[in-house]
Amino acid sequence: MTTNFSAPHRVPDDDELTRTLRVLYAAPDSAGYWSALERRIMDRIAGGEPLDVWWSVPTQWARLSLIAAGFALIVAGSLFLRSRAEQREMAAFDSVLGPTAGPTLAIREAPTEKQTALKYIDGR
Amino acid sequence: MTAIALRPVSETLPGHSSRRVTTPDRPDDEKALVLSAQGGELEAFSELVRRHQRRAYAVARAIVTTHEDAEDAVQDAFLHAYRALHRFLPDQAFGAWLHRIVANASLDITRRRKVRDADDLPETIASPFRDPAESDEIRRRLREALTHLPERQRSVIVLHDVEGFKHSEIGKLLGIPEGTARSDLHYARSSLRRLLKQLRSPS
Numbered sequence: 001m002t003t004n005f006s007a008p009h010r011v012p013d014d015d016e017l018t019r020t021l022r023v024l025y026a027a028p029d030s031a032g033y034w035s036a037l038e039r040r041i042m043d044r045i046a047g048g049e050p051l052d053v054w055w056s057v058p059t060q061w062a063r064l065s066l067i068a069a070g071f072a073l074i075v076a077g078s079l080f081l082r083s084r085a086e087q088r089e090m091a092a093f094d095s096v097l098g099p100t101a102g103p104t105l106a107i108r109e110a111p112t113e114k115q116t117a118l119k120y121i122d123g124r
Numbered sequence: 125m126t127a128i129a130l131r132p133v134s135e136t137l138p139g140h141s142s143r144r145v146t147t148p149d150r151p152d153d154e155k156a157l158v159l160s161a162q163g164g165e166l167e168a169f170s171e172l173v174r175r176h177q178r179r180a181y182a183v184a185r186a187i188v189t190t191h192e193d194a195e196d197a198v199q200d201a202f203l204h205a206y207r208a209l210h211r212f213l214p215d216q217a218f219g220a221w222l223h224r225i226v227a228n229a230s231l232d233i234t235r236r237r238k239v240r241d242a243d244d245l246p247e248t249i250a251s252p253f254r255d256p257a258e259s260d261e262i263r264r265r266l267r268e269a270l271t272h273l274p275e276r277q278r279s280v281i282v283l284h285d286v287e288g289f290k291h292s293e294i295g296k297l298l299g300i301p302e303g304t305a306r307s308d309l310h311y312a313r314s315s316l317r318r319l320l321k322q323l324r325s326p327s
Contacts (some may be wrong), residue, residue: 012262017316018285020266025286027181038173040201
């Protein structure tokens with residue numbers, strides 16, 4: 001298929017657009033380029049170069065965060081347990097030593113006639 | 125550990141010339157290569173680099189705007205992949221895993237570049253590694269039109285039309301839903317057509 005590139009305002013169809021994009025985005029085709037790139041990559045690996053990019057940071061932060069969160073959880077848990085124990089202790093002291101409303105009297109209501117009759121029958 | 129036949133390799137690693145390096149006889153046995161690399165065999169990882177660097181470059185080139193940035197992204201990605209190799213499960217596809225790392229590295233470079241070049245963006249966009257036909261009018265107009273496309277749309281159209289990635293794969297690479305990749309592609313094509321119509325020849 002021949003392409004008329006000389007028409008300055010012609011709009012290419014999808015196929016032509018794709019072909020042209022492929023030319024624009026073509027990767028280098030020299031074997032020397034690729035072996036040089038490979039060597040640079042392996043040099044960096046062998047050199048132990050630090051890699052400070054944001055997508056490697058989360059791993060480091062995640063570890064620290066997990067340790068911090070675990071520690072905070074332990075502290076919070078122990079504080080909670082201690083405060084509950086103190087509350088129980090205080091409640092026990094209060095019940096023994098705290099002010100009371102004075103002696104309470106047990107009030108029993110007088111049984112009805114029906115209850116008296118039933119009790120009498122049961123007794124028999 | 126997978127049992128594979130190993131043979132000496134004439135090419136040696138820089139800085140590792142004294143070490144006898146080996147690589148699998150079966151070039152398609154990627155899992156064995158990964159296992160060897162995970163076991164500390166640098167030449168096995170070097171072979172993985174050899175096999176995947178072109179495709180990695182293509183992924184990076186679709187996302188960043190210059191050849192130099194694509195090259196940096198590829199290097200960063202392989203370095204990161206090497207360090208994260210112990211977390212990679214050899215039964216998975218190494219290429220797909222690597223491409224996601226390359227995409228992340230490329231997006232990271234793009235973000236940093238955007239901050240750095242906020243004032244002179246148009247001059248830095250779309251300088252290809254080579255330009256076999258600078259005088260070609262339609263290429264010149266297309267290159268200019270690409271500078272006006274939103275970054276994500278440009279990446280999607282290049283990944284799809286040039287590199288042949290599926291919508292779902294593009295979605296995973298760029299961290300967007302498949303439907304968004306599909307609609308981005310549609311808008312990118314129609315925008316390019318509109319822009320090509322608007323852009324005039326300099327003469």
